Amino acid sequence: MLHHIAPEVVQISLMPRNSINCYIIEGVLVDAGIRSSYNTVRKALEEIPVYQHVLTHAHADHQGCSDQICEAFSIPLLCHPDEVCRTETGMVTKDYPSPQHWIAKLQQKYWAGQGHRVDQTVVENDFVGNFRVIETPGHSAGHISLFREHDGILIAGDAAINMSLLTTATGLRLPPNIFTSDRQRNIESLQKLAKLNPAIICFGHGPVMRNSDRKFEQFVAKCSALS
Template sequence: MLHPIAPEVFQISLMPRNSINCYIIEGVLVDSGIRSSYKTVKKAIQKIPVYEHVLTHAHADHQGCSDQICAEFEIPLLCHPNEVLRTETGMATQDYPHPQHWIAKFQQKYWAGQGHKVERTIVENDMIGNFRVLETPGHSAGHISLFRERDGVLIIGDVATNMNLLTTAIGLRLPPNIFTSDQKRNIQSLQKLAELNPSIICFGHGPVLRNTAQKFERFVAKCSLAIEK
């Protein structure tokens, strides 16, 4: 459930095969899985206390138990300004290309949590501990990533996944179009992240990647070619 990744960085695996993850970084909870993730997240932060909660974005599999956790542990909730509306209303699937699709309706009904008031918004170059905020829109309008320069740890949210969400087969992929508001813009965000040459990449979906042989950069280069055609 709770896996050390790097100094003061822990992965909380919320579903089998790392299919949904959240993280604790330097005492900050990043994302919270789906509504039913509450007990697992609660157990984790009882072991590793947190003082703040940050969302990479407000989709149902990232904000699911944020309201419960913030209320019970009395910690503030932070997100990008473009995520505030969905964070505070709990309408987590409204920026999907097809919010009336049955999958979107299922996620909204069974995965999404109640909305919660945002204490503070965060934008490009703000700091969360030693992690720098990077605006990485595309999957959602206000998606952010977090990067710690000293050791190259990158919290990527859903800019990319490290698994097939249907089969759970491991491997780098773009997030599915059905959940992504602007895939071209998302790939541009990937290009921005690849320029950082991250050493360790932590995904919302899929196992953590130790970025040997520039595997991530090669993946991004292939994605970039696709949008140029």
């Protein structure tokens, strides 16, 4: 299902209640759900053409159909240098705190896609269209977010999530510890994002949030106080 968020920003909701999302920003596909998301993403790209694909990070619910999409549409794949190994091998759960946990094993077996060659890496202050790359490590080593200055749109990946993954209730949360390599570093990355005062925040999990009441900054301040 396609949701037009802002000019040249489209959310593709890949699971009910926005539980897994990817986005098309200015002709670029951001993330690609799980392996079985392929048909949904393919149909979206037949409607809205893209010329490249970038990953916020190479976890199974973000790189799941990247290989299939890049092959089908002949588009290059981009990620942060610290995500290249997972992206190219498809072994995406090795850096989890507990890679032998049954959920990690399930994700690797059923959600993760095959590895795909990375054509280009992106780092802090590079641009993807008009979106500036913000390095936001913590959830994974090379996690990035993308920020468009002129209208304050933030693609946050999994730096924060906007739902409970257990109940699907909407609300800002840190990503689960079981999938997060460094919780404290993740909070520091959120502090960096809060300084941008984003107007609209697009999450990998949960509905898009309009931030007119500064809920995001309040959430980050609370996380920082508890860390």
